[in-house]
Amino acid sequence: MKYKVEITNIGPMANDLLTAGDMIIFEQCEMEALAEVCYMHTKGELKEPVAVGDRVKIGSKTYVVAAVGDEAQHTLKTLGHCTLKFIDNPEVELPGQINLKGDGLPEPVIGDIISIE
Template sequence: MTVIYQTTITRIGQSAPDALSDKMLITFREGAPADIEEYCFIHCHGELKGTLRPGNQLELDDICYPVTAVGDVAEQNLRELGHITLRFDGQTEAEFPGTVHVTGPVPEALQAGCTVKFVA
């Protein structure tokens, strides 16, 4: 498997963990506007070196999640803004253009220092 994107969470917005109860995880690169940062897991932006698509794997630390659907602008948002909305619901059609759906248990908590990877 080839790593096509890797980054590390550097800080967590005050309201970001609340989205986990809705089966969502929202990321944004460092330098996000303050009103957005509050709701995001902030990371040091990595370079996307491949295509984001169903069949890839998301890895949060050592837990793997199969990617089941990718919205039309999710790859562009990740590449340009480090922004992505992950949904832990296994849907096979993206709910929104910037959403990536995965299968697996919702993380109970993520800490600064957590590694986020997409592998193909």
């Protein structure tokens, strides 16, 4: 297991961003600027770098990493922050983004586990 956290709070606009933009922003610390659109989670430790082909579980859904942005490792390790985009594309749009391929969007709820293996 490279990374594992539990969702503790869901910003009031987080599900809107997921539906409209096919993305989740998850955050460990409560950055006020992002809190409204984030899925907040417990503290986690990134034990190994995230790589293309890794599996990401969000609740009961599993996805495969298609791309990792240049800053994603750093922000995940130091801030517990990452943008997950549900798109099968080997190119990211943002440096802190991880693209995930799989079927459909997740429906995260408080208490769900986010893990990377």
